[in-house]
Amino acid sequence: MQQNIINIRDLEFQLFELHRVDDFLKYDRYADHNRETLQAALDLALKVAEEEFAPHTRLVDEEEPIFENGRVVMRPEVKKALDVLRETGLLAASQDYERGGMQLPSAVGQMCVGLLKGANVGTQAYAGLTIAAANLILTQGSEEQKTRYAEPMLSGRFFGTMCLTEPHSGSSLGDLRTRAEPAGDGSYRLKGNKIFISAGDHELSDNIVHMVLARLPDAPPGVKGISLFIVPKFLVNDDGSLGERNDVALAGLIHKMGYRGTTSTMLNFGEKEGAVGYLVGEPHNGLAAMFHMMNEARIGVGLGSVMLGYTGYLHALEYARERRQGRPVGNKDPQSPQVPLIEHADIRRMLLTMKAYVEGGLSLALQGARLVDEKKVAQTGEEQEMAAGLLDLLTPLIKSWPSQFCLEANSLAIQVHGGYGYTREYPVEQFYRDNRLNPIHEGTHGIQGMDLLGRKVSMAGGRYYQELLRRIAATVDEASSDPKLADNARRLAATVESLKEATDCIQAVKQEGQVERALANASLYLEAFGHTVVGWLWLRQALAATKGLDEGGPQPAAFYEGKLKACDFFSRYELPRVQGLTQLLREVDATALEMEAEGF
């Protein structure tokens, strides 16, 4: 049952030849692992993805969960798939042994979940959110909270959610109004309304652990007055058994264009006596706590976008190889047989564009996951700080770039299918709808752009940004000495140069105090930066492919040649986009900023 989730050769190439995840195996944390155990985890995840998740992808899109008599009712295939997943232990793939985890490198753990995303993003979300919520407790909670809530989440007995957004407070989290009053016994009583809570209600697990942002009575206004709480659907007794139903009510479901298998809920906390909640970490420190896990959550969103784009690409590739339509330019004989679509130059260009986007996106997401690992195994404080800083810098790109360009890959997958592509009889239109949510999930491009340009680039005096440029320059140097890659190296160097100039111009305007103008085109800066970084990763893929060719690596020659071609493609077809953007950015253009509202 081939489900077109991923090209296994590419996955192996990226994990082991490009990102060299097996380098980590020398560290104590991964002492029990070897190449085979990593492979076994991925094989297991792929098997579950293909056999349990992929088959009902369309079904949960067509028959989305409904709200009936106060309950969420959904297709039984969802629970069945998640029950199988729970048994594999993969929910805790990267967690510590002592929490019931497998202690797999993050890149492998993320990829295990990524395969489920590619197979069925709607069903996967219940698991993905649980992992994120558990991570939050594990990094921020007390030992008791870890045992009582996080461990049952990692084993899949409880599932989790993130409750941030309120009807009047989306991106502007500082304006949230949910209140938490101390109950006198160390617990709190919460009252407020949350919206867009994915997986906010269901009967897929024994319990649901909501991670809720709310304000304490003495909270300062804005983002500095937000605290984080655990609010379980059912209270949890000391022995881990379930107690009373908490005062959390499902107020309704939201109906989306994609991810239709995942309930998106409105939840009312404290309609009656107040929902029982437990403070996680320090008072008023909730947003910082939330951001602590956001790097991984954002890598998760980015990887999800990649995987949706990837499966669309593979479906389009298969279709282009099988479907016969028309004849090549120059063949004037109408009686000659029609050729497969892939023989047409424009189809091949679209497939190569998709390949460049999805494989480039995958290497970007895995670069992020690799930095998570580097942080974990760092031998010195300095190494750890640098890994953490680079990860912070790249996170907005990892979140945004795939959600822009792998969505574009999904659009191209429709285009390759022609009229069939937009019918619900073929799978690619659903991937396109599903992926359209990702440019908004976990912060829009606008938010990510402000984060990158307003904070990350200049963080620590620009240290991480400089280090990234240094690493890119090292790759350029290495590639320059290979005649096959020198041209691409030169193009990347020119691209980096234009990005640097743009950055300098913007920083100068910022230092003059024109902060609003400096940040006005932050989204476009994000796009230019993302393309540059993906161009770097493509050049590294080309170097790894060259090595594979020269040293007789594990993949067939045609695979490595395809990588070289895709690198050529990215540097010739895609990098020029950066020049166009940086032209504008260098001028720190204020056209949009100065547009009068009445002029629209």
Added chain:
Amino acid sequence: MQQNIINIRDLEFQLFELHRVDDFLKYDRYADHNRETLQAALDLALKVAEEEFAPHTRLVDEEEPIFENGRVVMRPEVKKALDVLRETGLLAASQDYERGGMQLPSAVGQMCVGLLKGANVGTQAYAGLTIAAANLILTQGSEEQKTRYAEPMLSGRFFGTMCLTEPHSGSSLGDLRTRAEPAGDGSYRLKGNKIFISAGDHELSDNIVHMVLARLPDAPPGVKGISLFIVPKFLVNDDGSLGERNDVALAGLIHKMGYRGTTSTMLNFGEKEGAVGYLVGEPHNGLAAMFHMMNEARIGVGLGSVMLGYTGYLHALEYARERRQGRPVGNKDPQSPQVPLIEHADIRRMLLTMKAYVEGGLSLALQGARLVDEKKVAQTGEEQEMAAGLLDLLTPLIKSWPSQFCLEANSLAIQVHGGYGYTREYPVEQFYRDNRLNPIHEGTHGIQGMDLLGRKVSMAGGRYYQELLRRIAATVDEASSDPKLADNARRLAATVESLKEATDCIQAVKQEGQVERALANASLYLEAFGHTVVGWLWLRQALAATKGLDEGGPQPAAFYEGKLKACDFFSRYELPRVQGLTQLLREVDATALEMEAEGF
């Protein structure tokens, strides 16, 4: 009941200040018309669009037509809306009086239908296809066919369809297999299967007139052996009354991601004794006949894309003005009230991008419609030839550019709405799904690119292409003398220069006999060409706005200022895209062409 279909000021500006449609009123054909009658037709169309079409847009998306006991069953609102439309006479807006038409200029007639597209593209398609099919009979059919079929179509008693595609023959029309055998009485009997036939069955009109491409027994292979037939659902007696049911059977419905209100059908012709059909025009000349009306059909698709983008833009604009979220950069006071979204630079940039795309797209579609009018009223053969040639040249752009960039506007409309944007509780996600069909309808970007670069640019020795460049240069000259526009004029001139260079490089490679390589990036050439032409139209809009400001034109100053700003925006943010594309095109890059199928 404001439905956010169009900005009336912009419509009036584009029709009367930019494209000066009232210039045509001096010709005999339009002698009965004046500015008021044109306005009255538009007002009527807008009223029908707002009152009858828009209110059930979501309804037909959610409850699409179903196939029940061999019949198509759909929401009653569709018939009600089309019944009202029929009474207005707008189906024949641009047709001759003698056929029951209003003899309105094409730009106005197209726009009347365009307003319906913006309101409810699914319901509108029944009307749009009827107009297209009637046009085909009026330009290619016999007098008897015009009376018997086209006139009842123009009055709305019959509706029409286009039956081109077959399961194995989509873009490659030359491979179609439906056969037509002479019956001996001048009629034919057709047998074959058609797919993706929009509006292929329904009970909205007394009869359905299918325009069917099929092969005669002695037909040469390929596109030179295709003939065009009228195949009515019910035979039509000499007195115009309906006779027997013809042998055309509905085999099933196709389910799409958008345009869900329009049935997309599989039709079987001649399951029993053969479907009765009547040859239109000469044998084996069907494709040429079809292409004869395709210019207008393609303008229709382009305008439809514009209108879907336009309504998305207006919804996003309204939302951005009303929804309060966050505070401007630099305001650190969390207790200050949240500001409307439109106050944020990134939101304003997205709105301005949308404005540039949809108003630019509208001016492009109307430029096409204007050329249709110029063709009709031309006083000399030369004038007529030039209008026809320019229209031929621009048609692939008019079809493609809006379906790429106004779709992008729909995506931005979602983005402006944040999480609400992807919910079905808000309208913008439907516009995005609806518009995603248009890059495929009436020929993909790939097909349009080949048409532009492979045929249109070099047609008549490049005469029309040269004339277009000459007209652009004239606009550049005019704008150069205005200090406020000189910078934009310079940018456009540089863009045109790079497009010309790319064209020359490609033509040189073509002349060396490397046709496949020359055409390999035709889609990107189409994109670069489209952006250049829209840049030209934006500069013309800026000139017209300047005139409006200087001479106290009918619109408020803020409106004209907004146009100037949007022109700045297009030339600063969008034209650089052309430089990136032409860099690649100048090199006549063959990377994608040379990619081996095994490399993917």
